[in-house]
Amino acid sequence: MNKSVYSSQTTDKPSKRHLITVLVDNEPGVLARVVGMFSGRGYNIDSLNVAEVVTNDHLSCITIVTHGTDEVVDLIRKQLNTIVPVHSVNDFQDQESAVEAEVALVYLYLEENNKKESYKICDIYRARKIENENNTTIFEIAGTSERIDSFISDIEKICKIEIVRSGPIAISSLLRE
Numbered sequence: 001m002n003k004s005v006y007s008s009q010t011t012d013k014p015s016k017r018h019l020i021t022v023l024v025d026n027e028p029g030v031l032a033r034v035v036g037m038f039s040g041r042g043y044n045i046d047s048l049n050v051a052e053v054v055t056n057d058h059l060s061c062i063t064i065v066t067h068g069t070d071e072v073v074d075l076i077r078k079q080l081n082t083i084v085p086v087h088s089v090n091d092f093q094d095q096e097s098a099v100e101a102e103v104a105l106v107y108l109y110l111e112e113n114n115k116k117e118s119y120k121i122c123d124i125y126r127a128r129k130i131e132n133e134n135n136t137t138i139f140e141i142a143g144t145s146e147r148i149d150s151f152i153s154d155i156e157k158i159c160k161i162e163i164v165r166s167g168p169i170a171i172s173s174l175l176r177e
Helices: 030-040 072-083 113-126 146-157
Strands: 016-025 048-055 059-068 086-091 098-109 127-135 136-144 160-165 170-172
Touching: 016 072, 016 146, 030 059, 030 072, 048 160, 059 170, 072 086, 072 136, 098 146, 113 146, 136 146
Parallel strands: none
Antiparallel strands: 016 059, 016 086, 048 059, 098 136, 098 160, 098 170, 127 136
16 A cells, blocks of 8 residues: 555556766755655655765765656656756666666674674675674675675575665766767
C-alpha cells in the first residue's frame, strides 16, 4: 500500500533508475531550489550527494538518483535547466562512458566465532579496515552500488552490521570533450 500523499502516475512504460548530475553555483538556497523542484512535482529522490567541484568558480555538483520513465526524467532535466544558477544537467542513464561509484562505511559487530569469516568476506570485496580499537571494527568499501549491495548481503549472513552510504556519484569522459 502506497502511503505517499502524491498520486502515482500509471503508465505502461518502464520506470528506470536515473543518475542525474546538476552543475550549480555554490551559493545559499540552490540545493533547496533543486530539491524543491523535485518535491513540488511529486518526484522522489533515492539518493542525493553534493560537493564543490570547481573551487575558483564556486561550482558544486549535485548528484541525484531517481526513478522514472525516460519522458519523466527528460521533463525533470528541462525543469532543472530553468533554475537560474544551474549550469548543466546530465543524465547518465544511457552513457556507456560514465563511471559510477559509491562509498560505504560498515560497522561490524564481531565476535571470536565470526571474525575470521567476516575478514575473509572483507578481503574478497577489498573492503579497507579503517578502525579497529576497543572491539570496534569499521570497514570502508567503494565501488558500484551493486557491488556494495552484494557485500552487505554477504556480510549480513555472518555478523550484525550498521551501514552509512554516500550514495552514488558519477563522471563521464563525454563531459570533457
